[in-house]
Amino acid sequence: QKEVEQNSGPLSVPEGAIASLNCTYSDRVSQSFFWYRQYSGKSPELIMSIYSNGDKEDGRFTAQLNKASQYVSLLIRDSQPSDSATYLCAVNRREEKLTFGTGTRLTIIP
Amino acid sequence: DAGVIQSPRHEVTEMGQEVTLRCKPISGHNSLFWYRQTMMRGLELLIYFNNNVPIDDSGMPEDRFSAKMPNASFSTLKIQPSEPRDSAVYFCASNYPGQGYANYGYTFGSGTRLTVV
Secondary structure (H helix, E strand, O other): OOOEEEOOOOEEEEOOOOEEEEEEEOOOOOOEEEEEEEOOOOOOEEEEEEOOOEEEEEOOEEEEEEOOOOEEEEEEOOOOHHHOEEEEEEEEOOOOOOEEOOOEEEEEEO | OOOOEEEOOEEEEOOOOOEEEEEEOOOOOOEEEEEEEEOOOEEEEEEEEEOOEEEEOOOOOOOOEEEEEEEOOEEEEEEOOOOHHHOEEEEEEEEOOOOOOOOOOOEEOOOEEEEEO
16 A cells, blocks of 8 residues: 555646545554645645644645545645646655655646 | 755766766755655655754665765765666755654755656
8 A cells, every 4th residue: 555645637627616636645643744736847846734634725725634534635726727737745754754645637627 | 045956957867877966955944855756656755864964765776876965055866877767857855844844844946857878
């Protein structure tokens, strides 16, 4: 079992709709959870972090964490073509290093 | 702040040659990470340093890979000899760990695209 699993996609969503990206992790002692966005040919960019169960909202982005189910998700409301990218889920335990999923490729269709 | 600076941006080398990748972390960040990204395996952690000391090098593929951090503002990743399977994008990232773990997430450099022919 991979430490961090994501559906590789591609996920296609119409412009203006809600995009839902999912991630599961295997280590129950994981403490911090991050979502990175990576445009083609660019480096990963941190867009959301979440540490406690529940929802965390930042503009059009909402991160959701359920530690009991070992599940973290990212919702993108009012999807824009500029949201088309690969989204990486990352998890860390009681240490600094982050373990990344392989990413979900998201395409917003105008 | 100039962010995490990596050089070179692109490197093409012949099999068997030595390759050195360079990284300057964000000033004040005391943790530095080297990752490798391929289509097949995604982002893999190679090694990370805290206060210039290597903490975890379990991801270094083999003895051909070595990394150093002689001071807080500079790190190198060296591959000697290079092989075609080393072709990948190599990212450096830095972090200020706050309470001792990745509280704030990393900041990545622009990466070095390495091609070994």
